[in-house]
Amino acid sequence: MKKYKWTTHQVIQETKDAVTIFFSTDQDTIEYQPGQYLNISCIVNGEPLQRSYSFSSAPADKFPSITVKRVAGGKMSNYLVDNAKNISEWDIDAPIGNFILKKHIIPDSELVFLAGGSGISPLFSMLKSLIKTACPPLLLYSTSSPEDTIFKFQLEEMEKNKQLHIFHSFTGLNKEIKGINSISGRFSQPIIKSMIGQYIKQKNKAHYFICGPVELMQLYRETLRALHIPESNIHTEYFDPVITDKIIVIENEEHKEILVSYFETHYRDNEEQTYECTSLIDVQPGQSLLEAISAHAIHVPSSCKKGTCGSSWAIQENGQIKMVNNYALSDEEVTEGKILLCQSYPLDQSVSIVIA
Numbered sequence: 001m002k003k004y005k006w007t008t009h010q011v012i013q014e015t016k017d018a019v020t021i022f023f024s025t026d027q028d029t030i031e032y033q034p035g036q037y038l039n040i041s042c043i044v045n046g047e048p049l050q051r052s053y054s055f056s057s058a059p060a061d062k063f064p065s066i067t068v069k070r071v072a073g074g075k076m077s078n079y080l081v082d083n084a085k086n087i088s089e090w091d092i093d094a095p096i097g098n099f100i101l102k103k104h105i106i107p108d109s110e111l112v113f114l115a116g117g118s119g120i121s122p123l124f125s126m127l128k129s130l131i132k133t134a135c136p137p138l139l140l141y142s143t144s145s146p147e148d149t150i151f152k153f154q155l156e157e158m159e160k161n162k163q164l165h166i167f168h169s170f171t172g173l174n175k176e177i178k179g180i181n182s183i184s185g186r187f188s189q190p191i192i193k194s195m196i197g198q199y200i201k202q203k204n205k206a207h208y209f210i211c212g213p214v215e216l217m218q219l220y221r222e223t224l225r226a227l228h229i230p231e232s233n234i235h236t237e238y239f240d241p242v243i244t245d246k247i248i249v250i251e252n253e254e255h256k257e258i259l260v261s262y263f264e265t266h267y268r269d270n271e272e273q274t275y276e277c278t279s280l281i282d283v284q285p286g287q288s289l290l291e292a293i294s295a296h297a298i299h300v301p302s303s304c305k306k307g308t309c310g311s312s313w314a315i316q317e318n319g320q321i322k323m324v325n326n327y328a329l330s331d332e333e334v335t336e337g338k339i340l341l342c343q344s345y346p347l348d349q350s351v352s353i354v355i356a
Contacts, residue, residue, distance in 0.1 A: 039051070112137065
């Protein structure tokens with residue numbers, strides 16, 4: 001995976017708990033699609049961390065950007081909200097992610113964006129890329145208050161220019177806000193159904209993009225299922241998914257040995273040299289492939305370790321594995337043999353993988 005060194009162009013305070021960081025890419029040519037994300041590495045209080053952040057910029061924007069919101073227990077996110085203005089240089093991995101606007105969708109389909117909190121970031125990237133489309137998308141957006149609404153003014157401008165229909169849910173308010181299409185309190189199935197029915201002519205042919213807190217995403221999905229929306233038209237991006245319990249059936253409770261092929265890069269006389277290596281790795285019962293490989297001092301890119309960021313992917317060549325969670329790889333990629341090491345467990349002694 002290609003890596004970049006970017007510098008800070010600008011940091012904007014979006015709300016009291018959210019900032020947008022604009023990067024200067026210098027001479028790097030960066031290509032990405034609306035909805036994709038970056039893995040960013042940072043030293044936080046002496047601890048090296050890597051986290052995934054969606055683009056909030058559109059590909060046509062001069063400076064790529066991410067938007068970071070303070071979250072409970074978020075070591076890196078909270079650090080960036082407080083300290084981004086003091087960071088001059090960033091370690092960036094190449095853009096990845098399958099939560100995108102596919103080209104065949106845009107020309108002919110009505111689009112509905114269902115957001116909550118910082119889940120607006122990848123959807124905002126998509127919305128900015130759609131401002132010239134004939135059919136304005138519908139956005140349902142849940143935040144605690146107008147003051148805590150990320151991109152509030154930009155979204156209002158889009159709506160004013162008839163580039164967007166937007167309806168807010170302000171969960172921290174107990175009274176209506178005049179001049180804003182909104183409710184006080186949480187979205188419910190009847191309200192979501194009503195908004196879709198009001199703005200979307202062919203709801204079964206529309207495409208729906210969902211990102212936000214897990215409970216809200218579940219509500220959105222349940223509502224769409226109740227409307228008999230085809231699963232192929234529902235697209236989701238999990239920032240913090242409900243993780244399946246790590247209960248793996250391990251035959252005879254025996255450890256497994258797997259064959260791992262990988263590449264190591266060394267520098268000699270200022271010249272980069274890459275070597276292909278192969279190791280036989282011992283995997284203890286209940287241990288993920290990522291845990292076992294990392295224990296043998298083999299470097300594997302990883303970030304969330306929940307199956308959402310897609311950093312720790314590899315190619316399965318032989319054997320049987322169980323991948324318990326997958327929020328990053330497409331069905332096509334899984335068919336091609338891609339696995340997420342952080343979510344994969346060997347089921348036999350013939351597993352071999354390649355770390356690209």
